[in-house]
Structure formats: structure tokens, C-alpha cells
Amino acid sequence: MKVGIIGFARSGKTTVFNSLTGARAEVGAFGSREANLAVLKVPDERIDRLAEIYTPKKITYAEFQFVDIAPDEAAGEEKALSSAALTALRQVEALVHVVRAFANENVMHPLGGVDAVRDCRSLEEEMQIDDLIIIERRLERMEKENKKDRQFELLGQCKAHIEAGKPLRTLELSAQEEKEIAGFCFLSRKPLLLLGNYGDEAIGKDDPAGLLAYAAETGQTLVELCGAMEMEVSQLPEDERAAFREELGLGEESRTRFLKSAYAMLGLISFLTAGEPEVRAWTIRKGTRAQDAAGVIHSDLARGFIRAEVTHYDDFVKAGSMAKAKEAGHLRLEGKDYIVQDGDIMLIRFNV
Ligand SMILES: Nc1nc2c(ncn2[C@@H]2O[C@H](COP(=O)(O)OP(=O)(O)O)[C@@H](O)[C@H]2O)c(=O)[nH]1
Numbered sequence: 113m114k115v116g117i118i119g120f121a122r123s124g125k126t127t128v129f130n131s132l133t134g135a136r137a138e139v140g141a142f143g144s145r146e147a148n149l150a151v152l153k154v155p156d157e158r159i160d161r162l163a164e165i166y167t168p169k170k171i172t173y174a175e176f177q178f179v180d181i182a183p184d185e186a187a188g189e190e191k192a193l194s195s196a197a198l199t200a201l202r203q204v205e206a207l208v209h210v211v212r213a214f215a216n217e218n219v220m221h222p223l224g225g226v227d228a229v230r231d232c233r234s235l236e237e238e239m240q241i242d243d244l245i246i247i248e249r250r251l252e253r254m255e256k257e258n259k260k261d262r263q264f265e266l267l268g269q270c271k272a273h274i275e276a277g278k279p280l281r282t283l284e285l286s287a288q289e290e291k292e293i294a295g296f297c298f299l300s301r302k303p304l305l306l307l308g309n310y311g312d313e314a315i316g317k318d319d320p321a322g323l324l325a326y327a328a329e330t331g332q333t334l335v336e337l338c339g340a341m342e343m344e345v346s347q348l349p350e351d352e353r354a355a356f357r358e359e360l361g362l363g364e365e366s367r368t369r370f371l372k373s374a375y376a377m378l379g380l381i382s383f384l385t386a387g388e389p390e391v392r393a394w395t396i397r398k399g400t401r402a403q404d405a406a407g408v409i410h411s412d413l414a415r416g417f418i419r420a421e422v423t424h425y426d427d428f429v430k431a432g433s434m435a436k437a438k439e440a441g442h443l444r445l446e447g448k449d450y451i452v453q454d455g456d457i458m459l460i461r462f463n464v
């Protein structure tokens with residue numbers, strides 16, 4: 113899962129990037145030209161337990177890849193997204209908007225004062241305008257070529273939706289229609305998670321920046337955290353973190369809260385594979401067929417799919433071993449249309 117971190121200059125994008133991934137990218141950086149890239153391994157007790165049982169050569173957790181796009185000085189700061197950023201973001205599967213909600217006189221906000229809800233609306237507008245430009249350009253060309261097919265109609269529908277002030281992610285489309293516009297990689301159609309970046313003065317207060325109300329009104333998901341403090345804690349030795357969190361009143365680890373919200377919002381689940389060579393978690397969307405899940409492991413497995421041998425993790429752990437789970441009748445043979453469930457341990461039989 114590839115996630116792009118977006119937001120206005122100095123909203124704390126790099127700070128949040130560091131606190132979620134444990135990276136040490138330069139904060140307050142202006143001269144950096146390179147995007148920051150890091151991977152967040154998804155903690156998973158099931159993988160830990162399977163690794164104890166199988167003692168595999170390799171253990172692989174599910175991963176979120178984060179990209180914190182480099183600021184573009186030439187582009188100015190009134191906009192959150194430069195044209196270079198807009199292009200880079202087309203490749204990501206989901207967006208995290210880091211919204212500044214902290215006060216700090218030494219850190220200037222590009223739009224003047226701190227106003228978290230205004231920032232949310234402005235950034236939505238930027239993405240929608242960019243999508244609209246792409247749509248209008250295409251529609252114009254189609255008109256010229258007199259190509260008024262289904263896509264023409266569909267793009268017209270997208271245009272009307274944006275002109276009504278709404279992001280494309282709230283437009284209901286059939287799976288077929290979704291496929292037809294996928295190639296445009298519309299930014300306002302990508303799942304977006306709001307990440308409120310609060311100062312320590314916000315701890316214990318109820319919705320100090322109005323973001324919770326905004327998220328409720330727009331049907332979005334909000335994760336609240338104190339970026340600067342989280343980043344400090346994330347850079348402490350692991351065994352000291354819990355005590356500091358407690359002392360600072362930070363609550364549950366921000367990574368865990370972020371991941372829970374992200375999985376729920378994106379409709380993600382994990383299936384597992386286990387053996388001597390590797391114990392591994394694979395991330396898929398809810399509702400994925402066994403054959404498509406096999407394709408996440410390797411395209412050969414999807415192409416030559418015969419069947420999946422499936423044991424649910426809970427049954428496996430209760431039984432104690434795969435042999436015992438099988439004896440107890442917990443090993444199922446499933447065909448290509450089986451809908452994979454969270455925690456399924458899968459062995460794909462294939463032939464190419
Ligand atoms: N007080 C406070 N300052 C923060 C917080 N998050 C970021 N900052 C400061 O804001 C400035 C910009 O942060 P940075 O992460 O580089 O923002 P970016 O431009 O969005 O990547 C830095 O000076 C940070 O120390 C926060 O939660 N509280």
C-alpha cells in the first residue's frame with residue numbers, strides 16, 4: 113500500500129512521516145530536493161505467533177510505503193500541491209492530509225493564521241480543480257473528435273459532481289465505471305485520511321481545531337496526534353517509549369491508531385502464508401477472490417490457480433499445529449471465487 117503525505121508547507125508532514133515510520137528525515141527542511149521515503153511495517157501478533165511455530169528463514173509483515181513529497185520552492189506556498197507533487201501523487205493508492213492544528217509563533221503558516229478547517233477545504237479544492245482541468249481537456253477533445261461514447265457521459269458526470277463542490281471519492285460508480293476512469297488517477301477520488309497535527313496544548317481538549325466536526329460533516333476519517341511529541345518519542349529506545357507516553361498523556365501509540373483507521377477506511381484485511389522459508393502477511397481489499405489474492409503473491413499463482421488450502425488463523429492456533437487443525441477438519445479446499453477472509457492462512461496450489 114503506497115501512501116502519499118500531503119499538506120501545506122510546515123503543517124508537520126515530515127514530522128508526522130518521522131513519527132509514523134521512525135525515520136529521521138530533516139524537519140523544517142526547505143532546501144531538500146528529494147522526497148522522503150520510508151516503510152511502516154504493520155505490527156501483527158499473528159505473524160509473531162506463526163514465526164514462533166514455523167521458525168522460518170524470513171518473516172515479512174505487511175507494509176505501508178510512505179512518500180513525503182519534497183517541497184517545491186519555485187511553486188510558492190499558497191498552494192499545498194505543486195504541479196510536481198500533483199504528478200507524483202497520481203502513483204499513490206491513498207492520501208494522508210497532515211493538517212496543522214498546532215500553534216507556534218516561530219512557524220509561519222503560508223495562508224496566514226492557523227485554521228485547520230480552512231486548510232482542509234483549500235486542499236480539497238486544489239485537488240478538485242486539478243481533476244476538473246483533466247476532465248475538461250479530455251471532454252473538449254472528445255467533442256472535437258465527435259466521440260460521445262460512454263466515457264464521455266461518465267466524465268460529464270464527474271464534472272458535474274466537482275462543479276457541485278464535491279470530491280470524486282463521494283461519487284458512486286459501478287465497478288465497470290470505476291475501471292473506465294481508473295486510468296485518469298483522479299486525486300479527489302483517492303481515499304483521504306485526515307491527520308490532525310496538534311500541539312501539546314491540545315491534549316485533553318475536545319476537538320480544539322474543529323476538525324472532528326469537519327470530519328463528521330464530510331464523512332471523513334480523522335486521526336489526531338501531537339506530531340512533534342510523537343516524533344520525539346518515536347526516536348527514543350523502544351523500551352523507554354511506553355513510560356514517556358504515559359508521562360506525556362499521549363495515549364495509544366500513534367502508529368497503531370493510524371493503522372487501525374487506515375485499514376478500516378481503506379477496507380483492508382490481511383491473509384497469511386506460513387512455511388519454513390517464510391511467514392508473511394499480505395494486504396488485500398475486503399472482498400478479494402482467492403485467485404486475485406494469489407496474484408498478489410505472484411502472477412503465476414493467479415494464472416495457474418488450481419485451488420487454495422485455507423485454515424483460519426484462530427482455528428490453527430486453537431489446534432496448535434497445521435496437522436492437528438487438519439485432523440479437526442479446519443482445513444478447507446476453496447476455489448478461485450472464494451472470498452478471502454482476514455486471518456486466513458492460505459496455501460495456493462497452482463500449475464503453470
Ligand atoms: N509546536 C509544534 N511544532 C511542530 C509540530 N509539528 C511540526 N512542528 C514544527 O513545524 C515546522 C515544520 O515541520 P515539518 O514537519 O518540517 O513540516 P512540513 O513542511 O509539512 O514537512 C518545524 O519547525 C516543526 O518543528 C507540532 O506538532 N507542534
Ligand SMILES: [Mg+2]
Pocket residue numbers: 125126127139140141180
Ligand atoms: Mg517537510
